[in-house]
Each structure stands twice: as C-alpha cells, then as structure tokens.
Amino acid sequence: MRKISILTAILLISCFSVVYSQTNNYTEAELGQKCDSIIQEGNLLYRYEKATWLFSDMYINKPEIMETAATYLTYEQGDSIKCILIDKEGKCNFEVSFLETSTPCLVRHLYRDLSDYENNLLNTRTKILKNIIENKYEVGTIKGYSLNWILLPFEKGYKLYAINGTQKAEEVPIGNDYLFITNKEGEIQSWKKFHSNLIPIDKGKPGGIHIHSHLKQEPFISATDICTFKLYQNQVGLTSFGVYSPTLSTYFIYQLETNSITISRDLDDI
Numbered sequence: 001m002r003k004i005s006i007l008t009a010i011l012l013i014s015c016f017s018v019v020y021s022q023t024n025n026y027t028e029a030e031l032g033q034k035c036d037s038i039i040q041e042g043n044l045l046y047r048y049e050k051a052t053w054l055f056s057d058m059y060i061n062k063p064e065i066m067e068t069a070a071t072y073l074t075y076e077q078g079d080s081i082k083c084i085l086i087d088k089e090g091k092c093n094f095e096v097s098f099l100e101t102s103t104p105c106l107v108r109h110l111y112r113d114l115s116d117y118e119n120n121l122l123n124t125r126t127k128i129l130k131n132i133i134e135n136k137y138e139v140g141t142i143k144g145y146s147l148n149w150i151l152l153p154f155e156k157g158y159k160l161y162a163i164n165g166t167q168k169a170e171e172v173p174i175g176n177d178y179l180f181i182t183n184k185e186g187e188i189q190s191w192k193k194f195h196s197n198l199i200p201i202d203k204g205k206p207g208g209i210h211i212h213s214h215l216k217q218e219p220f221i222s223a224t225d226i227c228t229f230k231l232y233q234n235q236v237g238l239t240s241f242g243v244y245s246p247t248l249s250t251y252f253i254y255q256l257e258t259n260s261i262t263i264s265r266d267l268d269d270i
Contacts (some may be wrong), residue, residue, distance in 0.1 A: 002072040042226025055083035172201035177224040219247035
C-alpha cells in the first residue's frame with residue numbers, strides 16, 4: 001500500500017517573495033496570502049500522505065493483523081497525524097501517531113471500537129467516494145498509477161483530495177489530481193480537476209527546473225503540486241519546480257529548501 005495506496009495542522013510559516021506589485025487583478029498582498037494558504041494546504045496533504053506511507057510500511061508485513069484488515073484511516077489529532085488500521089468487524093487493531101514525517105511518536109497494538117469522530121470520518125469518506133462513482137464524475141486512474149484519497153475536514157465540511165501514487169522510479173507523478181468539496185453531511189457541493197492529464201516530472205539535470213502549465217480555470221500552483229513534489233522529489237534530484245499560469249501570464253516557482261513560492265512574469269528574473 002505504500003506509494004500506490006488508495007490513499008498533512010497548518011505547519012510551517014512560509015515565506016513568499018514577489019518581484020512586482022500587481023498581477024492582473026491581484027495585488028501583491030493578495031497573491032502573498034493566496035500562496036501562503038496553498039503552501040499550508042500542501043504541507044498538510046504531505047503530512048497525511050507521508051504518515052500513511054510510513055504506517056503501511058509498519059503493518060504490511062504483519063500477517064497477524066493483515067489477515068483481518070479491511071481499510072485504514074488517517075486524520076489529525078492535536079499536533080499529530082494518527083493512522084489506524086480497521087479490521088473486517090469495523091474495529092481498530094493497530095494505531096500509530098506521527099509528530100514529524102519520519103518517526104512515530106506512538107505505536108499501539110490494541111483492539112478497540114472506533115471513536116464517534118473516527119466513525120464519522122470513515123462514513124463520510126465512504127459516502128463521498130460512493131457519490132463519485134455513482135454519479136460518474138470524470139475521475140480516472142492511469143495504468144501504472146493509483147489515486148490516493150486524502151480527506152481533510154474544514155469549517156464548512158470536508159475536502160477530499162485525490163493525488164497520484166506510483167512505484168515508478170525517477171519520477172514525480174504530477175497531474176490527474178482532483179478536489180471534491182462537500183458540506184458537513186458529505187454531500188458534494190463542487191469539484192475540480194487541477195490538470196488536464198498526467199504530466200510526470202522525470203529526472204532532470206542538476207540545478208535544472210521543471211515547468212508545467214495549468215488549466216486556465218486553475219490559475220495558481222496547487223496544494224496537490226506541492227504535496228506530490230515533496231513526496232517524490234528525492235527520486236528526481238530536484239529541489240524546485242514551477243507552474244506557468246496562462247490566466248495570469250505568471251510563473252509560480254516552489255523552492256523546497258525554504259518551503260516558499262516565488263512569483264515572476266519572466267523566468268530570467270528568478
């Protein structure tokens with residue numbers, strides 16, 4: 001279930017730099033706020049998915065719990081990310097919590113009922129996915145890749161993201177990513193596709209940068225871009241990537257080292 005599992009707490013204070021005062025109808029301050037929120041969401045998605053990867057590595061070779069495993073759940077609890085394995089009877093039989101994205105802070109083998117909160121998250125995720133299938137939304141997987149679903153509660157309801165996972169080496173599987181927004185009852189209110197297709201980043205030259213373009217209706221770099229890049233960038237030897245926005249005639253360049261976005265109309269200015 002690692003990188004192709006069905007399936008990150010706002011974390012870092014992000015820095016943002018611009019080299020002009022206004023792009024189209026957005027002021028410098030508005031662009032800064034927008035990019036800060038995108039970085040925060042990307043960081044959160046990354047924490048969720050990285051925790052799920054590490055969690056699956058911990059139980060995949062444990063036959064005593066894998067034999068009865070039915071599904072899993074990943075969610076925020078305070079300042080940590082918790083992952084639980086759920087058996088065919090609907091009970092938790094293994095749980096792990098992560099403060100950081102590398103080492104668990106809590107590992108427990110136990111057999112317990114799900115909490116009301118966990119049951120609600122699980123039922124909501126199931127309801128949204130069923131709705132997606134039954135209403136035939138234009139969501140599809142690509143051979144060699146799998147959609148990893150990440151459920152984020154927010155004040156008005158839920159956000160269900162889908163990002164690509166792959167076991168292919170030397171690649172960052174950018175693209176074919178989605179976001180479904182629901183009310184508190186899990187009923188889909190809106191949805192979007194960030195890219196027209198899969199546009200993976202292959203291993204590049206040292207010091208190079210990969211640029212891809214977004215759909216006109218998606219003028220900004222996306223949280224899914226940032227999450228996926230952070231998950232796989234070590235496979236391609238890159239520490240930054242860029243998105244060109246045809247709508248804003250602007251480049252958004254994400255730098256991993258500073259966890260920041262630089263914006264420019266001209267790549268030569270970056």
